[in-house]
Amino acid sequence: MGTGENLLERVQASLGAQALETGMAHGILVLQITAESLVPVAGRLKQEFGFDLFLDVTATDWPQRRPRFDVVYHFYSARDFVRVRLKTQVEETDPTVDTLVPLYGSARYMERECHEMYGIRFRGNDDLRPLLLYEGFVGHPLRKDYPKQREQPLVPYRDVKP
Amino acid sequence: MSATTPVPRQQKSAAFEYLTTRKDEFVGWARKFSLFPYPFVTACCAMEFMSVSSTLYDTDRFGAALPRFTPRQSDLLMVVGTVSHKQAPILRKVYEQMCEPKWVIAFGVCATSGGFYQNYAALPGIDKIIPVDLYIPGCPPRPEMVIDGIMKLQDKIAGERHPIINQDF
Ligand code: SF4
Numbered sequence: 225m226g227t228g229e230n231l232l233e234r235v236q237a238s239l240g241a242q243a244l245e246t247g248m249a250h251g252i253l254v255l256q257i258t259a260e261s262l263v264p265v266a267g268r269l270k271q272e273f274g275f276d277l278f279l280d281v282t283a284t285d286w287p288q289r290r291p292r293f294d295v296v297y298h299f300y301s302a303r304d305f306v307r308v309r310l311k312t313q314v315e316e317t318d319p320t321v322d323t324l325v326p327l328y329g330s331a332r333y334m335e336r337e338c339h340e341m342y343g344i345r346f347r348g349n350d351d352l353r354p355l356l357l358y359e360g361f362v363g364h365p366l367r368k369d370y371p372k373q374r375e376q377p378l379v380p381y382r383d384v385k386p
Numbered sequence: 387m388s389a390t391t392p393v394p395r396q397q398k399s400a401a402f403e404y405l406t407t408r409k410d411e412f413v414g415w416a417r418k419f420s421l422f423p424y425p426f427v428t429a430c431c432a433m434e435f436m437s438v439s440s441t442l443y444d445t446d447r448f449g450a451a452l453p454r455f456t457p458r459q460s461d462l463l464m465v466v467g468t469v470s471h472k473q474a475p476i477l478r479k480v481y482e483q484m485c486e487p488k489w490v491i492a493f494g495v496c497a498t499s500g501g502f503y504q505n506y507a508a509l510p511g512i513d514k515i516i517p518v519d520l521y522i523p524g525c526p527p528r529p530e531m532v533i534d535g536i537m538k539l540q541d542k543i544a545g546e547r548h549p550i551i552n553q554d555f
Contacts, residue, residue: 365506379474381514
Protein backbone atom coordinates (compact mmCIF):
# COMPACT_ATOMS: atom_id res chain seq x y z
CA MET A 225 0.00 0.00 0.00
CA GLY A 226 2.94 2.33 0.72
CA THR A 227 3.95 2.88 -2.87
CA GLY A 228 0.31 2.96 -3.91
CA GLU A 229 -0.54 5.84 -1.61
CA ASN A 230 2.59 7.70 -2.62
CA LEU A 231 1.70 7.21 -6.21
CA LEU A 232 -1.80 8.59 -5.73
CA GLU A 233 -0.34 11.61 -3.94
CA ARG A 234 2.10 12.19 -6.76
CA VAL A 235 -0.68 11.87 -9.32
CA GLN A 236 -2.81 14.29 -7.38
CA ALA A 237 0.02 16.79 -7.05
CA SER A 238 1.02 16.63 -10.66
CA LEU A 239 -2.35 16.35 -12.38
CA GLY A 240 -4.35 18.39 -9.91
CA ALA A 241 -3.86 21.50 -12.02
CA GLN A 242 -5.53 19.86 -15.01
CA ALA A 243 -8.46 18.63 -12.90
CA LEU A 244 -11.53 20.57 -11.90
CA GLU A 245 -11.73 18.67 -8.66
CA THR A 246 -9.86 15.86 -6.97
CA GLY A 247 -10.76 13.64 -4.08
CA MET A 248 -10.67 10.14 -2.67
CA ALA A 249 -13.68 7.83 -2.80
CA HIS A 250 -13.49 4.32 -1.33
CA GLY A 251 -9.72 4.36 -1.55
CA ILE A 252 -9.67 5.38 -5.21
CA LEU A 253 -8.34 8.70 -6.40
CA VAL A 254 -11.03 10.53 -8.37
CA LEU A 255 -10.17 13.25 -10.87
CA GLN A 256 -12.97 15.33 -12.29
CA ILE A 257 -11.76 16.72 -15.62
CA THR A 258 -13.10 18.50 -18.68
CA ALA A 259 -13.84 16.55 -21.83
CA GLU A 260 -10.99 18.36 -23.63
CA SER A 261 -8.34 17.30 -21.15
CA LEU A 262 -9.39 13.64 -21.15
CA VAL A 263 -6.87 12.40 -23.71
CA PRO A 264 -3.89 14.36 -22.33
CA VAL A 265 -4.64 13.31 -18.75
CA ALA A 266 -5.12 9.65 -19.68
CA GLY A 267 -1.91 9.80 -21.72
CA ARG A 268 0.07 11.14 -18.79
CA LEU A 269 -1.44 8.56 -16.45
CA LYS A 270 -0.26 5.85 -18.78
CA GLN A 271 3.16 7.20 -19.70
CA GLU A 272 4.32 8.91 -16.50
CA PHE A 273 2.56 6.95 -13.78
CA GLY A 274 2.34 3.45 -15.22
CA PHE A 275 -1.44 2.99 -15.32
CA ASP A 276 -1.15 0.33 -17.96
CA LEU A 277 -4.53 -1.38 -17.71
CA PHE A 278 -7.76 0.15 -18.95
CA LEU A 279 -10.44 -1.31 -16.71
CA ASP A 280 -13.71 0.20 -17.77
CA VAL A 281 -15.60 3.06 -19.28
CA THR A 282 -19.20 3.60 -18.34
CA ALA A 283 -21.57 6.48 -17.81
CA THR A 284 -23.90 7.80 -15.14
CA ASP A 285 -27.22 9.34 -16.03
CA TRP A 286 -28.42 12.28 -13.91
CA PRO A 287 -31.74 13.15 -15.57
CA GLN A 288 -32.26 16.32 -13.52
CA ARG A 289 -28.78 17.66 -13.85
CA ARG A 290 -27.18 19.83 -16.51
CA PRO A 291 -24.94 18.49 -18.06
CA ARG A 292 -26.78 15.22 -17.85
CA PHE A 293 -24.11 12.52 -18.13
CA ASP A 294 -20.88 11.62 -16.38
CA VAL A 295 -18.52 9.49 -18.41
CA VAL A 296 -16.46 7.46 -15.94
CA TYR A 297 -13.13 5.79 -16.62
CA HIS A 298 -11.13 3.44 -14.43
CA PHE A 299 -7.45 2.69 -14.85
CA TYR A 300 -5.27 0.24 -12.97
CA SER A 301 -1.58 0.05 -12.43
CA ALA A 302 -0.42 -3.55 -12.53
CA ARG A 303 2.94 -2.44 -11.14
CA ASP A 304 1.69 -0.57 -8.08
CA PHE A 305 -1.72 -2.23 -7.63
CA VAL A 306 -3.72 1.00 -7.49
CA ARG A 307 -6.71 2.33 -9.36
CA VAL A 308 -7.63 5.80 -10.47
CA ARG A 309 -10.97 7.11 -11.69
CA LEU A 310 -11.55 9.90 -14.22
CA LYS A 311 -14.90 11.58 -14.61
CA THR A 312 -16.00 14.02 -17.21
CA GLN A 313 -19.38 15.61 -17.80
CA VAL A 314 -21.14 15.78 -21.16
CA GLU A 315 -24.36 17.40 -22.33
CA GLU A 316 -27.37 15.43 -23.50
CA THR A 317 -27.45 17.41 -26.75
CA ASP A 318 -23.85 16.58 -27.62
CA PRO A 319 -22.71 13.54 -25.62
CA THR A 320 -19.31 13.31 -27.25
CA VAL A 321 -15.85 12.57 -25.86
CA ASP A 322 -12.63 11.62 -27.61
CA THR A 323 -11.83 7.95 -27.94
CA LEU A 324 -9.00 6.38 -25.96
CA VAL A 325 -8.37 3.64 -28.53
CA PRO A 326 -4.98 5.07 -29.62
CA LEU A 327 -3.81 4.78 -26.00
CA TYR A 328 -5.52 1.54 -24.96
CA GLY A 329 -6.66 -0.90 -27.67
CA SER A 330 -9.03 -2.56 -25.21
CA ALA A 331 -11.07 0.62 -25.05
CA ARG A 332 -12.57 -0.30 -28.40
CA TYR A 333 -15.11 -2.79 -27.11
CA MET A 334 -15.88 -1.00 -23.86
CA GLU A 335 -16.63 2.19 -25.76
CA ARG A 336 -18.93 0.20 -28.03
CA GLU A 337 -20.87 -1.04 -25.02
CA CYS A 338 -21.05 2.41 -23.42
CA HIS A 339 -22.23 3.81 -26.73
CA GLU A 340 -25.16 1.41 -27.09
CA MET A 341 -26.19 1.50 -23.44
CA TYR A 342 -25.97 5.26 -22.85
CA GLY A 343 -25.65 6.82 -26.26
CA ILE A 344 -22.26 8.40 -25.55
CA ARG A 345 -20.37 9.04 -28.78
CA PHE A 346 -16.64 8.39 -28.87
CA ARG A 347 -15.07 10.60 -31.46
CA GLY A 348 -12.42 8.66 -33.38
CA ASN A 349 -13.69 5.15 -32.58
CA ASP A 350 -14.67 3.90 -36.02
CA ASP A 351 -16.58 0.82 -34.84
CA LEU A 352 -19.56 1.72 -32.71
CA ARG A 353 -21.86 -1.05 -33.94
CA PRO A 354 -24.09 -2.67 -31.28
CA LEU A 355 -22.21 -5.20 -29.21
CA LEU A 356 -24.67 -6.74 -26.74
CA LEU A 357 -27.76 -5.29 -28.41
CA TYR A 358 -28.76 -5.79 -32.02
CA GLU A 359 -29.19 -3.75 -35.17
CA GLY A 360 -32.51 -1.97 -35.12
CA PHE A 361 -32.70 -1.48 -31.36
CA VAL A 362 -34.13 1.97 -30.69
CA GLY A 363 -32.97 3.98 -27.71
CA HIS A 364 -30.40 3.39 -25.00
CA PRO A 365 -31.61 0.97 -22.35
CA LEU A 366 -29.48 2.10 -19.41
CA ARG A 367 -30.63 5.70 -19.64
CA LYS A 368 -33.07 6.48 -16.89
CA ASP A 369 -35.78 7.54 -19.32
CA TYR A 370 -35.86 4.19 -21.14
CA PRO A 371 -39.13 2.53 -20.04
CA LYS A 372 -38.25 -0.40 -17.82
CA GLN A 373 -40.43 -2.98 -19.55
CA ARG A 374 -40.13 -1.81 -23.14
CA GLU A 375 -39.21 -4.81 -25.29
CA GLN A 376 -38.03 -4.86 -28.85
CA PRO A 377 -38.36 -8.52 -29.86
CA LEU A 378 -36.57 -9.80 -32.93
CA VAL A 379 -38.90 -12.77 -33.41
CA PRO A 380 -42.60 -11.92 -33.63
CA TYR A 381 -44.58 -13.37 -30.74
CA ARG A 382 -46.96 -16.27 -31.37
CA ASP A 383 -50.71 -15.79 -31.08
CA VAL A 384 -51.60 -18.08 -28.26
CA LYS A 385 -55.20 -19.12 -28.17
CA PRO A 386 -56.23 -19.75 -24.58
CA MET B 387 -19.42 -81.16 -8.09
CA SER B 388 -20.58 -84.36 -9.57
CA ALA B 389 -21.10 -85.14 -13.16
CA THR B 390 -24.21 -83.47 -14.36
CA THR B 391 -26.67 -84.33 -16.94
CA PRO B 392 -27.44 -81.48 -19.30
CA VAL B 393 -30.40 -79.41 -18.20
CA PRO B 394 -33.25 -79.98 -20.60
CA ARG B 395 -34.17 -76.95 -22.66
CA GLN B 396 -37.22 -75.25 -21.40
CA GLN B 397 -40.34 -76.30 -23.08
CA LYS B 398 -41.78 -73.65 -25.29
CA SER B 399 -45.02 -72.51 -23.81
CA ALA B 400 -47.72 -70.68 -25.62
CA ALA B 401 -47.88 -67.88 -23.02
CA PHE B 402 -46.51 -64.45 -24.07
CA GLU B 403 -45.61 -65.53 -27.52
CA TYR B 404 -47.53 -62.53 -28.74
CA LEU B 405 -49.62 -59.82 -27.27
CA THR B 406 -52.11 -57.41 -28.63
CA THR B 407 -52.03 -53.67 -28.09
CA ARG B 408 -53.19 -50.48 -29.68
CA LYS B 409 -50.86 -48.87 -32.18
CA ASP B 410 -50.86 -45.53 -30.36
CA GLU B 411 -50.10 -47.16 -27.05
CA PHE B 412 -47.28 -49.17 -28.53
CA VAL B 413 -45.69 -46.26 -30.37
CA GLY B 414 -46.16 -44.03 -27.35
CA TRP B 415 -44.49 -46.60 -25.11
CA ALA B 416 -41.54 -46.81 -27.48
CA ARG B 417 -41.22 -43.07 -27.86
CA LYS B 418 -41.47 -42.18 -24.22
CA PHE B 419 -38.40 -44.24 -23.39
CA SER B 420 -36.23 -43.01 -26.22
CA LEU B 421 -36.11 -39.28 -25.67
CA PHE B 422 -33.02 -37.72 -27.17
CA PRO B 423 -32.68 -34.30 -25.58
CA TYR B 424 -31.05 -31.34 -27.24
CA PRO B 425 -29.84 -29.11 -24.40
CA PHE B 426 -30.24 -25.45 -25.33
CA VAL B 427 -28.28 -24.30 -22.33
CA THR B 428 -27.76 -20.59 -21.84
CA ALA B 429 -27.40 -19.72 -18.17
CA CYS B 430 -27.02 -20.76 -14.55
CA CYS B 431 -29.68 -23.50 -14.75
CA ALA B 432 -27.02 -25.43 -16.66
CA MET B 433 -25.42 -26.41 -13.35
CA GLU B 434 -28.63 -28.05 -12.30
CA PHE B 435 -28.96 -29.70 -15.68
CA MET B 436 -25.51 -31.23 -15.29
CA SER B 437 -26.40 -32.48 -11.86
CA VAL B 438 -29.63 -34.07 -12.98
CA SER B 439 -28.09 -35.79 -15.96
CA SER B 440 -25.06 -37.20 -14.14
CA THR B 441 -24.60 -40.10 -11.79
CA LEU B 442 -26.50 -39.19 -8.67
CA TYR B 443 -29.85 -38.45 -10.29
CA ASP B 444 -29.23 -39.97 -13.70
CA THR B 445 -31.88 -39.23 -16.28
CA ASP B 446 -30.69 -42.32 -18.14
CA ARG B 447 -33.08 -44.29 -15.97
CA PHE B 448 -35.86 -42.55 -17.87
CA GLY B 449 -34.37 -43.10 -21.27
CA ALA B 450 -33.58 -39.41 -21.60
CA ALA B 451 -29.86 -39.23 -21.07
CA LEU B 452 -28.00 -39.14 -24.31
CA PRO B 453 -27.85 -35.54 -25.47
CA ARG B 454 -27.64 -35.00 -29.20
CA PHE B 455 -25.77 -31.88 -30.13
CA THR B 456 -27.57 -31.46 -33.37
CA PRO B 457 -31.26 -30.60 -33.36
CA ARG B 458 -31.81 -32.88 -36.37
CA GLN B 459 -31.20 -36.00 -34.29
CA SER B 460 -33.14 -35.03 -31.21
CA ASP B 461 -36.77 -35.03 -30.26
CA LEU B 462 -36.77 -33.23 -26.92
CA LEU B 463 -35.69 -29.60 -26.78
CA MET B 464 -34.68 -28.64 -23.26
CA VAL B 465 -34.40 -24.88 -22.96
CA VAL B 466 -32.25 -24.41 -19.88
CA GLY B 467 -31.74 -20.82 -18.77
CA THR B 468 -32.45 -17.25 -19.74
CA VAL B 469 -33.11 -16.54 -23.39
CA SER B 470 -32.46 -12.99 -24.52
CA HIS B 471 -34.13 -11.25 -27.41
CA LYS B 472 -30.86 -11.48 -29.28
CA GLN B 473 -30.84 -15.27 -28.90
CA ALA B 474 -34.50 -15.73 -29.77
CA PRO B 475 -33.91 -16.18 -33.53
CA ILE B 476 -31.39 -18.95 -32.76
CA LEU B 477 -33.84 -20.78 -30.51
CA ARG B 478 -36.52 -20.49 -33.14
CA LYS B 479 -34.20 -21.90 -35.79
CA VAL B 480 -33.12 -24.81 -33.60
CA TYR B 481 -36.77 -25.65 -32.97
CA GLU B 482 -37.57 -25.54 -36.66
CA GLN B 483 -34.67 -27.84 -37.49
CA MET B 484 -35.95 -30.62 -35.23
CA CYS B 485 -37.90 -33.39 -36.94
CA GLU B 486 -41.37 -34.42 -35.81
CA PRO B 487 -42.27 -35.76 -33.34
CA LYS B 488 -40.78 -33.20 -30.98
CA TRP B 489 -41.41 -31.94 -27.49
CA VAL B 490 -40.18 -28.90 -25.60
CA ILE B 491 -39.39 -28.51 -21.91
CA ALA B 492 -38.94 -25.05 -20.39
CA PHE B 493 -36.41 -25.73 -17.66
CA GLY B 494 -36.35 -23.12 -14.89
CA VAL B 495 -38.33 -19.99 -14.32
CA CYS B 496 -36.38 -17.92 -16.84
CA ALA B 497 -37.32 -20.15 -19.75
CA THR B 498 -40.86 -20.41 -18.39
CA SER B 499 -41.70 -16.74 -17.97
CA GLY B 500 -38.54 -14.67 -17.99
CA GLY B 501 -38.45 -14.99 -14.21
CA PHE B 502 -37.24 -11.85 -12.56
CA TYR B 503 -35.86 -10.47 -15.79
CA GLN B 504 -38.53 -8.09 -16.96
CA ASN B 505 -36.49 -5.71 -19.05
CA TYR B 506 -35.19 -4.77 -22.46
CA ALA B 507 -32.95 -7.81 -22.79
CA ALA B 508 -34.82 -10.96 -21.76
CA LEU B 509 -37.50 -12.88 -23.60
CA PRO B 510 -40.44 -13.22 -21.18
CA GLY B 511 -40.88 -16.97 -21.59
CA ILE B 512 -39.96 -19.13 -24.56
CA ASP B 513 -43.62 -19.90 -25.21
CA LYS B 514 -43.79 -16.44 -26.76
CA ILE B 515 -41.97 -17.87 -29.77
CA ILE B 516 -42.24 -21.69 -29.69
CA PRO B 517 -44.85 -24.08 -28.27
CA VAL B 518 -43.94 -25.64 -24.92
CA ASP B 519 -45.13 -29.01 -23.60
CA LEU B 520 -43.92 -28.83 -20.04
CA TYR B 521 -42.80 -26.12 -17.65
CA ILE B 522 -40.47 -26.84 -14.75
CA PRO B 523 -40.49 -23.89 -12.34
CA GLY B 524 -37.74 -23.10 -9.85
CA CYS B 525 -34.62 -21.00 -9.90
CA PRO B 526 -33.04 -23.41 -10.57
CA PRO B 527 -35.39 -26.39 -10.23
CA ARG B 528 -34.38 -29.21 -7.91
CA PRO B 529 -33.29 -32.39 -9.68
CA GLU B 530 -36.30 -34.17 -8.23
CA MET B 531 -38.55 -31.64 -9.93
CA VAL B 532 -36.81 -32.18 -13.24
CA ILE B 533 -37.23 -35.93 -12.92
CA ASP B 534 -40.87 -35.41 -12.01
CA GLY B 535 -41.20 -33.20 -15.07
CA ILE B 536 -39.64 -35.81 -17.35
CA MET B 537 -42.00 -38.45 -15.96
CA LYS B 538 -44.98 -36.16 -16.55
CA LEU B 539 -43.82 -35.61 -20.11
CA GLN B 540 -43.54 -39.38 -20.55
CA ASP B 541 -47.12 -39.77 -19.33
CA LYS B 542 -48.16 -37.13 -21.79
CA ILE B 543 -46.35 -38.87 -24.65
CA ALA B 544 -47.85 -42.21 -23.68
CA GLY B 545 -51.33 -40.74 -23.78
CA GLU B 546 -50.93 -38.91 -27.09
CA ARG B 547 -51.97 -39.96 -30.55
CA HIS B 548 -48.99 -40.98 -32.65
CA PRO B 549 -49.81 -40.80 -36.33
CA ILE B 550 -47.05 -42.52 -38.28
CA ILE B 551 -48.33 -42.72 -41.82
CA ASN B 552 -50.92 -40.02 -42.15
CA GLN B 553 -53.16 -37.97 -39.89
CA ASP B 554 -55.60 -40.85 -39.48
CA PHE B 555 -53.17 -43.66 -38.79
S1 SF4 C 1 -34.17 -19.79 -13.51
FE1 SF4 C 1 -32.62 -19.03 -12.05
S2 SF4 C 1 -30.98 -20.56 -12.19
FE2 SF4 C 1 -32.25 -20.79 -14.01
S3 SF4 C 1 -31.33 -19.53 -15.60
FE3 SF4 C 1 -32.88 -18.30 -14.58
S4 SF4 C 1 -31.76 -17.19 -13.00
FE4 SF4 C 1 -30.48 -18.91 -13.63
